[in-house]
Amino acid sequence: MTSALEGVRVLDMTHVQSGPSATQLLAWLGADVVKVEAPGGDITRRQLRDVPDADSLYFTMLNCNKRSVTLNTKTERGQEILTAL
Helix, strand or coil: CCCCCCCCEEEECCCCCHHHHHHHHHHHCCCEEEEEECCCCCHHHCCCCCCCCCCCHHHHHHHCCCEEEECCCCCHHHHHHHHHC
């Protein structure tokens, strides 16, 4: 059985609630969603954290079913990788 968005890749460069929720829905529909984070990581990894040194439940809930990569898009190499994705 195939999914509605099988074969579609989505680069998720969103933050906080609406963007991650939208891309999570795309992932549930079968898209290959790659969360692209700056070198410092998504700010919501640390917000509302219950367990020290762990990703927050808030971040985990909004970004499950996605792959993730840290990428510095301010460098030439980072821009090359982003284009390749």
